[in-house]
Amino acid sequence: MFRLISLFLVVVGLLIINTVEGEEPEKRVNEIHNKALTVDTHCDTPMLLLRENFDIGKRNAPPQNRVDFPGMKEGGLDAIFFAAFTSQRERTPENTEAAYQTANKMIDATFDACKKYSEMAEVATTSEDATRIEAAGKRAIYIGMENGFPLGSDIKRVTEFYNRGVRYITLCHSSNNDICDSSTDRVGQEHNGLSRFGKKVVREMNKLGMIIDVSHISDKSFFDVIKYSKAPIIASHSSVRSIAHHNRNMNDEMIKALAKNKGVIQICLLDVYIKDPDTTTVRYQKEKELREIFNTTFNSMNDDGKNKVRSRWREIREKYPRELPTVADYVDHIDYVKNLVGIDYVGIGSDFDGGGGLADCADVSHFPNITMEMLKRDYTEEEILKVWGGNFFRVFRENESLAKIN
Template sequence: MKRFNILVSAIVLALAFGGTASAAQQDPPITLDTHVDIPFGLMHDPRFDVGKQTPLQVDLDKMKRGGLDAVFFIVYVEQGPLTPEGYKHAMEQAKQKYDAIDLMVHTYPDRIAMATSPAQVRANKAAGKLSAMIGVENGYSLGHDIKNLDEAYKRGARYVGLAHMGNNDLCTSSTPEASLGDTPLPEYGLTDFGRDVVKRDNELGIMVDVSHSSDRCVRDVLALSTAPIIASHSAARALDNHPRNLSDELLRAIAAKGGVIQVVGVQDFIRLDPARQLAQKALQAQIAKQAGDKEFDSEKHEYLPAYIEGMKRIDAALPPPTVDDYVKHVKHIVDVAGIDHVGIASDFDGGGGLAGWNDATQTRNLTAALRRAGFSDQDIAKIWGGNLLRVWGEVEQHATANHGKR
């Protein structure tokens, strides 16, 4: 009877914290998500004070409840014109996000701390604190000045994504933007400035991130980088033929270099559903029009009751991919690249979210799905954080070992 009561208590506790009955099993040693976006209003807009209840998919309470230990918060700027004015605006936007992350950790020092090394992630975990790390999405925010990469490192950036949607001054994107004057060809790969960035990343100990980069750019980075590289948020093209995803050839090549592919939890990259895409775009256009705006702005419109209710109707009629669909991508990458070369990236608050894993409180649901797919606790520890921490450490050691050669 005593055993039964203990089991029931464990199940109730797991369910109360946003997980499933399987969550009663032991959590992985460290759970680390490499891609969580932040709004420009983070910590300044009361809605986005992450120490309180927020509409965000990731805040401090949701991380603690779900058992998510560490997050790379993203300094993202949208691709714009390759002009002095464009670079200036991008750098100003990036500074706003660096400052917001600083404000978060300084406002809640007892709950979350910055981590600029794998050792600090482990130390924060041992001290009962969450870890905040910084990743840069879109090297456009470097302002075409290599000195700004050193400044990004000083501010805590430990991976830098070369591109986003649209070609830039570092490399071609996997999704050229006609509105920026891009054409699918020529696919020029890394530029001279892009090469300088990769080389300086290696020297500083910053992980080079090829998510969003074109196939040619990924190949160029693999040939140039002297340290392992990462794809901070990409899935398998063999399962979802989207240009944002990576081919089996590139998965193997990243693994052969010692790197890691962090599987992204965005619906379109897990399972293409054109009808759902059209329905969501129609809803976004409707909500923007009702608000008197020309275009949908996720930070402004995504949290409106009308949009939330509209998405509920879409989810009922055209269900999104599930956490088990996501794990199929994990399994495919393990089969192709090996268990030591795959990790987790939600892309929460930037388009991520799946049935069963739609915010940080449901972290344990993903762990349970990995167990259902046959992964051992040792495998899950690697997938949830061990692999990324290993690669990060190797990039760090590579920079230290080569310091005297510069």
């Protein structure tokens, strides 16, 4: 009997120790999220807002959706940038007009969603707004524009979109546009960096206090922006090229220049920007074959042919699921920037609903896992607060005050 009792006590003791050990770090994470003004500077959720069956006021599930208002609350996320995204098409007047319409629809949809769920979220336009909205227990929704394609070559549209609430513009997307060269255009350079119009756009954005976003743009475009921008800039969703060797990521020289500019790189959660893909897998090989089709004959196919390629793509993804990088792999990028230039120049930009998502951070509600990992690596509270928003809001405020001087 005595032995039984002692065994019982040992088990209870172990349970208590485990509970305390299990709860403590989580409590700490919660405390930090309550204290911080947390921001994710990039998601593509407005694309989903245009779909009828999507309800942002309800808890949704990945992979179909990774950002919704209740999920933001659950994940201790105070603010987010919704990107009005348009993909780059051939730069005809018709396509430019269509992109302009789409961007406007996404902005309208963002305002509508916040109006519909006004007890949960509000559209924010100034750096101060996030603090006020957070204090009211709501989520601050900022608007960014991913790809300057909707501007066409009309400089007046910069002010027009600013007046609609847009607070950053990602100058281009996967292909070159009238503003600058992209890091991933198959044809290569067209303007050798920023075009003449692109320089005007930079000047205009500085004047208005609109933040310039260098994610997606070519290295030469980046250095041109550094040269011409009077205000600090951001990479709203980019990672470290020395770790994941993708052109979309930033090399050390760029990160150093960004820090000198007092800007910030917001590390992206997209798999190939976090870890180089394993090229030995069947999935990789099959996808490579399909990518070749996309790059060559796809555009000249009829609808039937295109649909066959698309469903083949889906089949491969289902049959050979990929192993996603983890939060630990992700925080390696934060570490890298911290070691290279210091903690003041790094933040978080998920790219959720645009390709972002890790094995243990699949949607906004999982963001505390990133905080937990930083704690494990002995980041101080001050450092974590900087990563989660302090750095970004410093850049935002600087853009606003420079605009007032201009």
